[in-house]
Amino acid sequence: MAETKKQIPESGHVAPYHHAAAGWGALKYVAINLFKERVSGANYKTLFAQNQPDGFDCPGCAWPDREHASTFEFCENGVKAVAAESTSKRVTPEFFAAHTVAELLAQSDHELEQHGRLTHPMVYDAARDRYKPVSWDAAFKLIAGELKALDEPDQAAFYTSGRASNEAAFLYQLFGRAYGTNNFPDCSNMCHEATSRGLPGTVGIGKGTVTLDDFEHADTLLIFGQNPATNHPRMLGELRECARRGATIVSINPLRERGLERFTSPQHPLEMLTMSSTPISSMFVQPRLGGDFALIKAVAKRLLELDDMALLTGAPRLLDLDFIAAHTTGFQDFARDLRTESWALLLEESGVQRAQVEQLTNVYIRGERVIATWGMGLTQHKNSVPTVQMLSNLMLMRGNIGRRGAGLCPVRGHSNVQGDRTMGIEERPTPAFLDRMEKVFGFAQPRHHGYDVVATIAAMMEGKVKVFVGLGGNFAMATPDTPLTFKALQSCELTVHISTKLNRSHLIHGRKALILPTLGRTEIDTRNGVPQGVTVEDSMSMVHISYGLSKPASPDLLSEIAIVSRMAEATLGQRCKLPWKAYRDDYALIRDDIEKVFDDFYDFNARVARPGGFHLKVASREREWVTASGKAQFVPHAIERDTPIRRARARYGERLMVMMSTRSHDQYNTTIYALDDRYRGVFGLRRVIFINQADIDMLGMKNGDHVDVETVWDDGVERRVRDFRLVAYDIPRGCLGAYYPETNPLVPLASVADGAGTPTSKSFPVLLTRTSVAAVA
Numbered sequence: 211m212a213e214t215k216k217q218i219p220e221s222g223h224v225a226p227y228h229h230a231a232a233g234w235g236a237l238k239y240v241a242i243n244l245f246k247e248r249v250s251g252a253n254y255k256t257l258f259a260q261n262q263p264d265g266f267d268c269p270g271c272a273w274p275d276r277e278h279a280s281t282f283e284f285c286e287n288g289v290k291a292v293a294a295e296s297t298s299k300r301v302t303p304e305f306f307a308a309h310t311v312a313e314l315l316a317q318s319d320h321e322l323e324q325h326g327r328l329t330h331p332m333v334y335d336a337a338r339d340r341y342k343p344v345s346w347d348a349a350f351k352l353i354a355g356e357l358k359a360l361d362e363p364d365q366a367a368f369y370t371s372g373r374a375s376n377e378a379a380f381l382y383q384l385f386g387r388a389y390g391t392n393n394f395p396d397c398s399n400m401c402h403e404a405t406s407r408g409l410p411g412t413v414g415i416g417k418g419t420v421t422l423d424d425f426e427h428a429d430t431l432l433i434f435g436q437n438p439a440t441n442h443p444r445m446l447g448e449l450r451e452c453a454r455r456g457a458t459i460v461s462i463n464p465l466r467e468r469g470l471e472r473f474t475s476p477q478h479p480l481e482m483l484t485m486s487s488t489p490i491s492s493m494f495v496q497p498r499l500g501g502d503f504a505l506i507k508a509v510a511k512r513l514l515e516l517d518d519m520a521l522l523t524g525a526p527r528l529l530d531l532d533f534i535a536a537h538t539t540g541f542q543d544f545a546r547d548l549r550t551e552s553w554a555l556l557l558e559e560s561g562v563q564r565a566q567v568e569q570l571t572n573v574y575i576r577g578e579r580v581i582a583t584w585g586m587g588l589t590q591h592k593n594s595v596p597t598v599q600m601l602s603n604l605m606l607m608r609g610n611i612g613r614r615g616a617g618l619c620p621v622r623g624h625s626n627v628q629g630d631r632t633m634g635i636e637e638r639p640t641p642a643f644l645d646r647m648e649k650v651f652g653f654a655q656p657r658h659h660g661y662d663v664v665a666t667i668a669a670m671m672e673g674k675v676k677v678f679v680g681l682g683g684n685f686a687m688a689t690p691d692t693p694l695t696f697k698a699l700q701s702c703e704l705t706v707h708i709s710t711k712l713n714r715s716h717l718i719h720g721r722k723a724l725i726l727p728t729l730g731r732t733e734i735d736t737r738n739g740v741p742q743g744v745t746v747e748d749s750m751s752m753v754h755i756s757y758g759l760s761k762p763a764s765p766d767l768l769s770e771i772a773i774v775s776r777m778a779e780a781t782l783g784q785r786c787k788l789p790w791k792a793y794r795d796d797y798a799l800i801r802d803d804i805e806k807v808f809d810d811f812y813d814f815n816a817r818v819a820r821p822g823g824f825h826l827k828v829a830s831r832e833r834e835w836v837t838a839s840g841k842a843q844f845v846p847h848a849i850e851r852d853t854p855i856r857r858a859r860a861r862y863g864e865r866l867m868v869m870m871s872t873r874s875h876d877q878y879n880t881t882i883y884a885l886d887d888r889y890r891g892v893f894g895l896r897r898v899i900f901i902n903q904a905d906i907d908m909l910g911m912k913n914g915d916h917v918d919v920e921t922v923w924d925d926g927v928e929r930r931v932r933d934f935r936l937v938a939y940d941i942p943r944g945c946l947g948a949y950y951p952e953t954n955p956l957v958p959l960a961s962v963a964d965g966a967g968t969p970t971s972k973s974f975p976v977l978l979t980r981t982s983v984a985a986v987a
Contacts, residue, residue: 222885222894224914224937227468273442273621274422274748275822290876290883294711295730296760299326301712306332306341315717319687319951320882322712328727329764334719341716341725346768346776349724354780356677356704356722363390363656367666367675370396370635371682372624373731375744376753377800378770379626381793382681383634385778388653388786392660393675396635397683397879398627399663403966404589405620406631408598412606412843414836417628417828419617420581421750425452427615430577431459433491434502434601435587435972439469439889440875442621449490458573461491463587464499464870465900465947466940468889495570498561498942499868500973502588503597504849505560505567510604511548512571528575530609537833538606540844547846559849561942579615580605586623590870590972592854594963596847603844611842612833622749624879629747632826633804637662643807650806651788662967663689664959670698678720679706679777681770682728684880686715690957690969691929708773710763713880729769733758742769742797745818747826753811754823771797854961858922858975864908864944866922867901870972871950871957880951887949892937899978900939900947909978913938916981919948921956921974929956933981946976 305325311334314322331349332341344352357366368386370379383394398406406416413419425431425448438445446469453459461470470491497505517528534541557564574580582605588597602611602618610616622628634643637660644655661669667689669675678685678699685707689695695718699705702720709716710730716723729735735742735758743755768776775790782788793800801814810826817824829835835842859866873879874887874896886893890900899917906913915936921929931953941947950971961970 222892224895224898224935225891225893227889227891273444274750274752275444275754291878292732294323294881294883295327295732297326299324300763301325301328303330303332303343310339311341311717311719312339314712315714318882319714319880320885322714323882325712327711327730327763328709328725330766331727332725334723336721341723344724346766349726350776350780352722352724353677353679353704353706353777357389357781360676364393364660365675366391366677366679367393367395367661367669369663369666369678369680369683369685370394370630371680372397372622372627372630373682374626374630374770375731375746375756376626376629376633376804377744377797378681378774379630379633379635380800380804381771381774381778383636384647384651384788385774385782387634387647387655388651388778388782388788390656392637392639392656392658393666394635394637394660395663395666396627396630397624397688398631398635399637399967400688400969400971401586401623401627402589402620403662403968404594404598404963405584407966408595409602409618409620409830410837412599412602412837412845413611413618413830414834414842415828415830416631417751417830418619418749419611419828419831420619421752421825422448424579424581424615424617428452428579428581429457429615430573430580431457432462432574432580432582433460433470434462434582434584435589436463436583436585436621437465437467437469437872438621439467440873440877441585441623443469445621446490453490458493458577459491460493460495460570460573462495462497462502462505462570464496464941464945465872465890466494466496470494493569493573495562495566496940496942498559499870499945500591500593500855501560501562502591503559503593503600503847504556505562505570506597506600506604507548507551507847507849508553508556508560508562508567509571509574510600510607511551511553511556512568513575513604513607514545514548516571516575529607533609534606537609537612537835537842538844539839539841540846544603544844544846547848551849555849561944574604574608577610579613580608580610581615581617581619582610583619583621585621587870587972589620589966590963590968590970592961592963592970592973593847593850594968595965596845599845600847602842603846606842606844612831617831620749625748626746628749628751629745629753632747632808634807637665646807650803653786664962664967664969667691667695667698667959670701673701676703677706678702678704679708680715681708681774684713684715686718687713687880687951687954690954690961690971691959692951692955694959708770711881726773727764727767728773729758729762729767730760731756731758732760733762733767734760735769737795737797740796742771744771744797745801745823751826751828752823753818753826755818769794771800854923855973855975857924862922862977865977867905867944867946867976867978868973869899869919869946869948869953869956869976871953872947874949877949890939895935896949896952897934898937898948899934900937900941902941902943902945903938904943906936906938911936911978911980917978918981919953919956919976919978921958921976923958923961923975925958925960927958929958931955946978 333344335342409416699718704722705720706724708726743757745755747753772794775794779790805811805814876884876886918932
C-alpha cells in the first residue's frame with residue numbers, strides 16, 4: 211500500500227545544535243507555546259499547580275514527581291501539553307459546518323492540532339460529509355443501539371489511551387466485561403508491552419523495581435533506548451543530580467542524543483545565569499538497531515568470563531553468588547548458554563566493538579548499586595521480550611534487583627499507561643483477576659483472551675470487529691501499516707472517539723461516527739458542587755490524585771467517567787445493576803470498588819489524600835518472586851538467525867537499511883506541537899531521515915538529497931513513503947532514523963515483537979531510492 215497523498219514541500223533547515231539541553235532554549239519555547247496557544251492569564255497561572263499535591267498531574271509523560279510537592283515541577287514538554295489543553299482556540303459546531311471531512315483530511319496533523327479544543331458532541335452526516343451537533347442522549351442511544359445489534363460482544367473493541375485516569379479506566383473495563391468482551395487494545399500494546407510480558411518471566415511482575423529514592427543512592431546508571439530530553443525531560447533533573455555526585459551514567463542508544471550529553475537545569479539559577487551546564491553521560495555506546503539483545507548478552511558473557519578468571523586466580527568473585535543461590539533458579543543453564551555463545555556473532559549482531567563491550571562490562575562490574583532504565587528503544591523490536599529478559603538476567607547476576615539504589619526501571623511514555631494496565635485494561639486478564647471481579651460485582655466474566663491493537667486492526671479488516679470505541683488517543687495515526695489501519699477503521703459500522711482535540715482518527719471513520727468531547731485533566735470537574743479528583747500511577751508505581759483548576763473549555767463537555775458510565779447505562783440497561791450514576795456523581799465510590807478488587811489499593815481514598823499519594827507494592831522490589839518457582843528466573847535466549855531483516859540483507863546487501871521511527875522534540879506521541887527538533891538540529895522539517903554519511907556515500911547520494919523509502923517485506927504489499935530529506939547524522943552504519951507518524955505506513959502489521967505483539971517500529975528493513983521530480987509534482 212503506497213502512500214498516495216500528495217506531499218506539500220517543507221521549507222526548513224538543518225543546523226547543528228551546540229547548546230546544552232533545556233536552559234534558556236527551553237524557557238524560550240515555553241513562552242512561544244503559551245503565546246501560540248493563546249493561553250489566558252488565568253490558565254497560565256495553573257502551570258504552577260502542575261504536579262503539586264493540591265493541583266493536577268501533568269497530562270504528558272509518566273516520570274514521577276519528587277515527593278509530588280516541589281515548587282517548580284514542570285518542564286518544556288509538560289508546558290506544551292498543558293498549553294494545548296488550556297488553549298483559547300475552539301473547534302465548534304460552526305467549524306465543522308464550514309469544513310467537510312474531505313477538506314480536513316487534506317490538512318497536516320500539525321494543522322489539525324492547532325484548531326483547538328472540541329466543544330460539543332458531534333455525529334457524522336454522510337450525506338453532507340460533515341460532522342453535525344448531536345445531543346449527549348442521542349449519542350449514547352446511538353452507541354447502545356449499535357452495540358446491542360452486534361451478533362456477539364467480541365465484535366466490539368474498546369481502546370484506551372494512557373491519558374485515561376485510573377477511575378475512568380476501571381469503569382471502562384468494568385463496562386466492557388459486563389458487556390461481555392476482553393477486547394481492550396491499549397497504547398501499552400504499542401510501547402512497553404515487551405516489558406509487561408518479559409519481566410513476569412524473570413522477576414514475576416511487569417513493573418519496575420525502583421523509586422526516585424533509589425536514584426539518590428545509585429552509583430551507576432545504564433540508560434537504554436531513551437531520549438529523556440524530549441520524552442520525559444524531568445528525568446534529566448534526576449540524572450543531573452546523579453552526575454554531580456559522581457555516579458557513572460552510560461547512554462546506550464543508536465543516536466547520540468544531546469540531552470544525555472549536557473543539561474542546563476532551569477530550576478537552578480546559577481547554571482542559568484552563568485550559562486553553564488552539567489555533563490550527564492560519561493560513556494556512549496551506539497549499538498545498531500535491534501542490537502541491544504546481543505550487546506547485553508555480550509556483557510553478560512564477558513562478566514561470566516571475568517568471574518571464571520577470578521575463581522581460577524583466587525580473586526574476589528564478580529557474581530553475587532549468595533543472591534543467586536538464595537533468590538534465583540536456572541543460572542546453570544543460563545551460564546552454559548553464555549559460554550557456548552559465539553563472540554563473533556554477538557559483536558556482529560550488536561554492531562559494537564569488543565573493546566567497548568569490555569569497557570561497558572567493567573563499568574557494570576565497578577558499580578555496587580546499578581539502575582538499568584529503558585524506553586521504547588528496547589521494546590519495539592522483534593526480539594524485545596528476550597532483550598528485556600536478558601537485561602533482567604544481567605542485573606540478577608550481580609544482585610542488582612531488590613537492593614537500595616539498584617534495580618529495573620522501565621520508563622513509560624504516557625502519564626497513566628501503567629495505571630490503566632493495573633486497573634484491568636488487559637486483553638489477556640489473569641484468572642485470579644477475573645475471579646475477584648466476579649466475587650465483587652456478581653456477574654460472570656468473559657474468560658477468553660481478547661484482541662490487542664494489532665489483532666484489533668486485523669479483526670476490523672476481516673469484519674470481526676464492527677464497533678470501535680476509543681477512550682482518548684489518535685488510533686489511526688499511532689498504529690502501524692497506516693493505509694491498512696485506515697481501511698480497517700472505515701470498515702466499521704460505528705467509530706467513537708472520546709477526545710479533547712481534533713485529530714485524524716476523527717476523520718478516518720466508520721459508516722457511523724461520533725466525536726465525544728471530554729474534560730482535560732487541567733480542568734475543574736465538579737459534581738453536585740463537589741470538586742472531583744482522579745488518580746494516576748506513574749512509572750515507579752506511585753499513585754497520586756489530580757484536581758483540575760481551569761474553567762472547562764465548554765459547558766457541554768463531560769468527564770471521561772461520565773461518558774463511560776452513561777455509555778454503560780444506555781447499553782446494559784436494567785440487566786446490569788452496577789451503580790453507574792453514583793459512580794459519576796462521586797469518584798470516591800469508584801475508588802472504594804477499586805479497593806475491593808485490588809488488595810494493594812487498601813484504604814485507597816485515605817492514602818491518596820496524603821500529599822504525594824502512596825506507593826504500590828512491587829513484589830520484586832522486596833525480593834519476593836511471583837513466579838512458578840517462587841524465585842527470580844534466569845532465562846537463556848539464543849540469537850535468532852532467520853529474521854526478516856537478515857533475509858532482506860542477504861538479498862540486498864549493504865543497500866538494505868534498518869529504520870526506526872522516533873519523536874521530534876516538538877511532539878508528544880502523535881501530537882505535533884511544531885515542526886522543530888532543535889536538539890537534533892532540525893528546524894521547520896519533519897520529512898527527514900537521519901543517516902550515516904558513509905551510507906550516503908555508499909548509495910551515491912549527497913547530504914540533503916530527497917529520497918523515497920520502501921519497506922522490504924514478503925507479503926507482496928507495497929509500502930512506500932515519498933520525498934524525505936537525507937540528514938547526515940551520528941548513527942551506526944546501515945541504520946536510519948525518521949519521525950512517526952510519517953513513517954508508520956512502512957511498518958507491516960505482521961511485523962511484531964515475539965511474545966508481545968508490539969509493532970517493530972524501531973527496526974524494519976527498507977530501501978532508499980532517489981525521489982523523482984515527477985513523483986513530488
